[in-house]
Structures are given as C-alpha cells and as structure tokens.
Amino acid sequence: MATQTKMPVLPITELEQSAFCQTEEDLESKSLIEEFAVGVKWQRIPKKYLGLSPKLLAGRIQSAKKLLGQKVVILGHHYQRDEVIQFADYTGDSFKLSEYAASQTDAEHIIFCGVHFMAETADILTDNSQNVILPNMTAGCSMADMAITDDVLDCWDDLNSVLKRQIVTPITYMNSTADIKSLCGENDGVVCTSSNAKKTFEWALKKQGKILFLPDQHLGRNTASRMGVSNDEMIVWDPFKPLGGNSEEDINKSKIILWKGHCSVHTRFTLKQINSARDKHNDVKVIVHPECTPDVVDNADLYGSTEFIINEVVNAKPGSTWAIGTEINLVNRLAKENQDKNIFCLDSIVCPCATMYRIHPAYLLWMLENLVENNPTNVVKVASKTKENARKALDLMLSLS
Secondary structure, three states, rough: OOOOOOOOOHHHHHHHHOOOOEEOOOOOOOOOHHOOOOOOOOOOOHHOOOOOHHHHHHHHHHHHHHHHHHEEEEEEEEOOOHHHHHOEEEEEEEEHHHHHHHHHHOOEEEEEEEEEHHHHHOOOOOOOOOOOEEEOOOOOOHHHHHHHHHHHHHHHHHHHHHHOOOOOEEEEOOOHHHHHHHHHOOOOEEEOOOOOOOHHHHHHHHOEEEEEEEEOOOOOOOOHOOOOOOHHHHEEEOOOOOOHHOOOHHHHOEEEEEOOOOOOOOOOEEEEEEHHHHHOOOOOOOOEOOOOOOOHHOOEEEOHHHHHHHHHOOOOOOEEEEEEEEEEHHHHHHHHHOOOOEEEOOOEEEOOOOOHHHHHHHHHHHHHHHOOOOOOEOOOOOOHHHHHHHHHHHHHHHHHH
16 A cells, blocks of 8 residues: 655646736737747757747748648647647547547648647557657646656555455546556546546446546536535545545545546636626626536536537627636637627636647647658657557447447
8 A cells, every 4th residue: 555645746837837827818929939938848949940930930831731731630729829720620629639630541640739648649549550749749738747657556556455345437537648548448447528527427336336537626526516426425636645635434435536636727717707707797608617626617607618618609699798717729719700799718817728838830840841851750659558458448438428
C-alpha cells in the first residue's frame, strides 16, 4: 500500500494559464518572439520562424498547404486561436476530431491543432501508416497532467488492498493520457466524454461496485449528483496524501472515488459571475460546461458539452442573450458568427486555454514546411500495447453510447 506523502507539483500548464489573460476581448496573435516575452516554456523552434508576422505566416502556411494537397489534413479544436483555426480542414471537439482523422484514410499526415492527449487519441484510432503530428509538443493539458500514471497506479493498488474483492470500475474522461486510457481498458474500464459520462456511470454502477473517475473531479461530481448519488457517497482522491486523504472506512462507504483534478479554464467561472450577468441582463441564459464547479453548474440555466453549447446558442432565437462559461476563443467565435444574438463570456477577464494557445501559427508553418521537405516532425506515436488497451476502453464507450 502506497502511504508516503508526496510533494504536490503544479503542472507548468497550470502556472501558465494566466500568462495571456487580459481585459480586451480580442486575442490577436503576435509574432512568436513577442509571445515568448511573457516567459512561457514552449518547444524550441528554428530561429527563422520567431520574428515572422501573422500576415507573413498566413501567406506561407497557405503556400505550403497548397503544395501538400491531400497528403495533409489539418484539424482544429474549438478552443484554438482564430489565426490557426482558419487553416483547419475540419473543426470540432477532441474525440470528434479523432474520429474524423480515422476517416481520412487517404491522408498521409494528420496535423492536430489541439493538445497532446488529443493527438494520442487520434493515433490510437488512425491507421499505423499515418502520421499524427502535434505542432508544439509542449501543448499538453493541465487536467491530464494532474493524473500521472505512477500516481494512478499507486491509487489502484491502494484501492485493491482496501476493498479486497469489491468491484472498482475505472472510468477516465477523454481529457487524459493514452496511458490512463490504457489502464482503464486493461482493468475492464471505459473512457467517456462530457456528453456520454452519464451512460458510462450507469453501466458501471449496475455492477454493484464503485467507480474510480479520472481525472476531473467536477465532471465526475456533476454527473453522479444528477444520478442521485449524494455527496456523502463521493470521496476525492488526492494523490499527494496517504490513501488519497481518506480513511479505509470512507473508501468502503463510497460509491464514487473522484480523482483530484480539474480544468484550469472552466474552474475560473464562479457563481458571482452568474449573478452579475443576471443583474445586468434580465433575460440572459447562462450556459456552462460540466467541467465547471458544481455550484456554477447547479446555478446555470443549461449545462453540457462543447457541442451542446454550440448547438444551443446557434439554434437560439434572434435577439436572445447568452452568458457562456467556456473557453474564450470559442465564445468569441460564436459571437462573431451569431451577430443576431447578444453573446458574451461569463468571465470579464479574457483567458484562453494556455495549452491550446501554444499552437501558434509559426509552429503550424514549421510542421508544414518540414512536410514539404519530406521531414515529418513532432509525430505522436502511442506504444502498441498501450494503444490496444486504450482502444478497448474507447470501443466500449462507443458501444455504450
């Protein structure tokens, strides 16, 4: 049983979250050397790309993309900056993009303008002959970084020691590493998205056992509480404390064991912001992502996945007012594309997803020009055994959905 107390380490992606926060609504990209000036720790890139202006970058990206033709597919996540998303052949959330990548069997290279776990998932689903490329290899995910494989394995050993023969089903959110998805697949667990989390919880609880939910405690609690699971039946597992900071009695009494992780973007939204929006706009609809804290989700008018938020806002009545609790690039894009509605972000301080923001146009150009020279760079490859077990957990998710 792992009982040693560890020193908590805050992921660098979490520390960087406020680096690009500002009060202005427009998040215009600058040259890479200007963005480096705030002290971020990004992947090294050849010096020739550092001082290129956004206009020069755009022109060269277009030229390289034209030369490569159908050999390359560029995927853009909804939270990506506009200066990158404009070159995407397809946009969407993380799993939707990975599924699209798998359907592009004629493409030799998939450039995934997202974060590392997304590129891993795309590699798991695509053909072995295809390259999945991440423009900036330091584009991780603070939430995924909060569930380190060794820490999760220690937790798993502790739970098996305390619970003996009781069933524990591991469920991991899509926002996790390939290693964590593999651990779930190897132990008869499953992956979930924010839109199908309830179905995976229902399936697991039918086993009359417990759920270990990784790595987002808030999505886990929000999902379980709406299924009638009380807070007394949920515990949080802190990997830096013996037994996750719980007693053996608490572990035995629990139904849901929530890993102590969170989203650095969605935990910025507060009940105070919701009340402020309602004070200023009598007819406002507040819609938030389920990665927000429970008090925010409980007090919103609507909550749901990124695709749910997009569909609700796009299909809303002209003239309606929406306060949205999700990543600012998506909120700004929705506002620009739906000018018949009043759309704004709940948080008046504009903070992009720090990890997604690491995909600067200069990195995209670097990847494309390397491909023109037949020199694929930043190829993400998941080990075969890891891929096999992770695929098992992903396939189970699809069968449940």
